[in-house]
Amino acid sequence: SQTIHQWPATLVQPVGSPLSLECTVEGTSNPNLYWYRQAAGRGLQLLFYSVGIGQISSEVPQNLSASRPQDRQFILSSKKLLLSDSGFYLCAWRIQGNGELFFGEGSRLTVL
């Protein structure tokens, strides 16, 4: 069966520090991968999605970036965090084509 792992679960970082959140999927090949951010009262904001290795689509211009170095690995990064980057970050995947998204457990980022 397929599983998705996301880490770290909780992160407290100072403003201006770098960020790396990692997500891996097991039990499937060539998934579509997604990063969402959830802020209180604002639902889920799509940040990035990827349909293949090295293919990244950005939805929102900001100081975050994403990479997909391997088929089932998706990384969210920042060189310098802002206060506004605080939030709950969710990684998700689906099979190629269409269908439901499967979500990881999320990473809570607090920028101080």
Add this chain to the structure above:
Amino acid sequence: AQSVTQPDIHITVSEGASLELRCNYSYGATPYLFWYVQSPGQGLQLLLKYFSGDTLVQGIKGFEAEFKRSQSSFNLRKPSVHWSDAAEYFCAVEGTYKYIFGTGTRLKVLA
């Protein structure tokens, strides 16, 4: 542009009462529609989905939803709410590669 509207930010119901959560979407073609549930601090779990066919779809935990094309709606229902249903509920529509989520409805259940 694709969009999803969940007009109710908060809903409070008593345990055992019926529930309906509203969802309206905007999408140019036949939509693929979803309802997800999120417990505090957790990821999202799929409750049910609509792709085609029967407009009344059954999901997990006793939930159902009805797709009404004429009203651009996909409302979630449950005949009798349990205290464990307290959570946040998200409606979503699938576009090309993208999923657009509503802002969510937070459900509170009174004992």
